[in-house]
Amino acid sequence: MSNEKPPPGTDFIRQIIAEDLASGKHSTVVTRFPPEPNGYLHIGHAKSITLNFGVASEVPGGRCHLRFDDSNPETEDAEYIEAIKQDVKWLGYDWGDHLFHASDYFEELYAFAVHLIKSGKAYVCSLSEEDIRKYRGTVTKAGTGSPYRDRSVEENLDLLGRMRAGEFADGEHVLRAKIDMAASNMKMRDPLLYRIRHAPHYRTGSDWCIYPMYDFTHCLSDAMENITHSLCTLEFENNRELYDWILDNVPAPAKPRQIEFARLNLNYTVMSKRKLVELVDGGHVSGWDDPRLPTIAGLRRRGVTPEAIRDFCERIGVAKANSTVDVALFEHSIRDDLNTKTPRVMGVLDPLKLVIVNYPEDESEDFDAPYFPDDPPKMGTRKVPFGRELYIERADFMEDPPKKFFRLAPGREVRLRWAYFVTCVDVVKDEDGEVVEVHCTYDPETKGGDAPDGRRVKGTIHWVSAAHALKAEVRLYDRLFTEANPDADKDVDFVEHLNPHSMDVVSARVEPSLAQAMPGDRFQFERTGYFIADSIDHTTDKPVFNRIVPLRDSWKKIVAKGK
RNA sequence: UGGGGCGUCGACAAACGGUAAGUCACGGGACUUUGGCUCCCGCAUCUGUAGGUUCGAAUCCUACCGCCCCAGCCA
Numbered sequence: 203m204s205n206e207k208p209p210p211g212t213d214f215i216r217q218i219i220a221e222d223l224a225s226g227k228h229s230t231v232v233t234r235f236p237p238e239p240n241g242y243l244h245i246g247h248a249k250s251i252t253l254n255f256g257v258a259s260e261v262p263g264g265r266c267h268l269r270f271d272d273s274n275p276e277t278e279d280a281e282y283i284e285a286i287k288q289d290v291k292w293l294g295y296d297w298g299d300h301l302f303h304a305s306d307y308f309e310e311l312y313a314f315a316v317h318l319i320k321s322g323k324a325y326v327c328s329l330s331e332e333d334i335r336k337y338r339g340t341v342t343k344a345g346t347g348s349p350y351r352d353r354s355v356e357e358n359l360d361l362l363g364r365m366r367a368g369e370f371a372d373g374e375h376v377l378r379a380k381i382d383m384a385a386s387n388m389k390m391r392d393p394l395l396y397r398i399r400h401a402p403h404y405r406t407g408s409d410w411c412i413y414p415m416y417d418f419t420h421c422l423s424d425a426m427e428n429i430t431h432s433l434c435t436l437e438f439e440n441n442r443e444l445y446d447w448i449l450d451n452v453p454a455p456a457k458p459r460q461i462e463f464a465r466l467n468l469n470y471t472v473m474s475k476r477k478l479v480e481l482v483d484g485g486h487v488s489g490w491d492d493p494r495l496p497t498i499a500g501l502r503r504r505g506v507t508p509e510a511i512r513d514f515c516e517r518i519g520v521a522k523a524n525s526t527v528d529v530a531l532f533e534h535s536i537r538d539d540l541n542t543k544t545p546r547v548m549g550v551l552d553p554l555k556l557v558i559v560n561y562p563e564d565e566s567e568d569f570d571a572p573y574f575p576d577d578p579p580k581m582g583t584r585k586v587p588f589g590r591e592l593y594i595e596r597a598d599f600m601e602d603p604p605k606k607f608f609r610l611a612p613g614r615e616v617r618l619r620w621a622y623f624v625t626c627v628d629v630v631k632d633e634d635g636e637v638v639e640v641h642c643t644y645d646p647e648t649k650g651g652d653a654p655d656g657r658r659v660k661g662t663i664h665w666v667s668a669a670h671a672l673k674a675e676v677r678l679y680d681r682l683f684t685e686a687n688p689d690a691d692k693d694v695d696f697v698e699h700l701n702p703h704s705m706d707v708v709s710a711r712v713e714p715s716l717a718q719a720m721p722g723d724r725f726q727f728e729r730t731g732y733f734i735a736d737s738i739d740h741t742t743d744k745p746v747f748n749r750i751v752p753l754r755d756s757w758k759k760i761v762a763k764g765k
Numbered sequence: 766u767g768g769g770g771c772g773u774c775g776a777c778a779a780a781c782g783g784u785a786a787g788u789c790a791c792g793g794g795a796c797u798u799u800g801g802c803u804c805c806c807g808c809a810u811c812u813g814u815a816g817g818u819u820c821g822a823a824u825c826c827u828a829c830c831g832c833c834c835c836a837g838c839c840a
Binding site: 334 | 768772
């Protein structure tokens with residue numbers, strides 16, 4: 203890690219925690235990551251995970267709980283539980299014994315509800331859903347009290363008991379907090395605490411037919427777990443007043459503090475669950491683990507490392523301003539991590555045949571090439587076979603090159619990495635004028651890639667032996683959308699901005715050492731990018747490599763500037 | 766036009782009344798058997814706008830402008 207990162211521990215949340223520790227308000231810190239098991243985690247969740255687990259790990263005795271916020275039986279499912287746990291673990295975090303479910307607190311939560319009723323702070327409301335909405339008023343007009351607002355404690359207790367007992371149908375009654383129908387904060391206009399749902403819950407089965415709402419569940423779950431700092435995203439700022447109200451009006455075992463921070467937005471992708479679902483269900487991507495998706499599963503399959511994700515989350519910081527991070531910063535974190543840990547190999551993505559006319563027919567030789575040229579002992583070497591017929595990258599040859607083109611062209615000499623200097627002496631074209639072969643001579647004196655006479659070449663290109671190379675399917679992934687903000691235009695559906703080249707599949711030729719590659723192995727294909735043998739489709743017989751991220755390409759910039 | 770938040774370089778983001786960090790991106794250069802990596806240099810006289818307080822303001826005050834969130838029996 204060579205570049206500077208923001209000094210750790212200085213964001214506003216860590217400052218608050220430091221103050222609470224210094225003042226003696228808390229002796230340690232307890233946070234929680236509270237996903238709802240109704241979907242897959244994405245890189246936005248990674249920011250929250252990194253924050254919550256990170257902050258806890260920085261304080262002696264600190265801990266972070268993994269709590270499934272599962273109070274809605276209609277959308278949640280056990281299938282998400284394991285996937286979420288796997289993702290958090292893969293990111294490198296350990297909740298130890300602190301795995302919880304809000305659904306485990308249903309009984310305690312019910313008791314708190316009874317307490318609120320007994321103290322006249324909650325009531326059963328029998329208005330229809332539509333009427334509740336009408337009575338709520340609007341942001342500029344105060345609401346009006348429900349006609350059921352002044353039911354007696356006895357009646358409320360009786361009604362809630364019968365709600366729980368299943369005597370009523372969905373929607374017949376709800377339990378509401380009695381706060382203030384004229385509150386300027388809409389969240390305080392007698393918010394719903396419980397609703398009737400005759401639906402089986404993935405964990406509690408048919409034990410309950412009433413389920414607590416988020417605002418009631420979350421603060422009390424935090425309190426019961428002795429959470430000190432409850433970190434959530436900005437859209438819950440309005441909920442904080444209610445969070446505090448509930449804790450102040452029941453005998454809560456603790457008084458956690460909710461602190462909101464800005465969620466992560468990344469350009470050239472989408473993060474909302476609704477849009478992700480649309481991409482998956484609409485068949486625009488292959489599934490939740492499609493390597494083009496910002497889901498943790500997708501990034502994992504893409505080949506992105508957990509270290510890169512964590513580094514990225516540290517670099518972006520934590521603040522309260524809505525912002526959109528440039529995906530280039532994420533790509534930097536990915537390259538920065540992969541640069542130091544991937545072996546270098548050669549693979550030709552767009553093969554062009556090169557014939558060395560003065561090299562003996564039917565002969566070949568092996569070169570020892572270091573896997574990590576910047577520090578050869580680090581990863582050792584592999585044999586790379588060389589022969590009369592090779593494949594080079596089509597983009598590495600130009601018949602009529604511009605000034606600064608340092609690669610192969612008629613009359614030009616370049617170095618074939620780890621092999622010889624070659625000079626282009628002829629070009630073979632097909633009837634359409636397309637170059638199908640380039641002929642070169644090689645200089646035997648330059649074996650290994652150095653000229654004893656001190657002769658220099660401007661370019662070094664990669665290659666594979668035609669006789670020995672392996673064919674491989676290579677999936678060239680690119681940004682999923684062509685627009686930085688796919689949903690900026692309200693009149694255009696975001697799927698209209700899908701990048702038609704978000705995945706280009708090419709038939710490549712790779713060096714034979716890659717026959718040893720196992721699913722999940724990562725490499726740098728020199729001069730091209732970082733790749734990973736696909737975890738699902740890669741086999742020795744039929745290699746499949748995913749491009750994680752291309753290398754930076756300053757030549758591309760030169761070309762772009764020339765235009 | 767009710768309430769809650771937020772506006773610092775193209776993108777993130779520090780600075781907590783003492784005279785605008787850092788990262789990414791971008792531009793230039795060095796090095797180079799990857800046009801990769803690495804290294805060096807440059808990149809806000811200025812902090813949404815306008816006033817005010819102060820010896821001194823991104824930081825305090827006032828007004829205005831802009832953006833986000835809240836009217837699910839979702840979380």
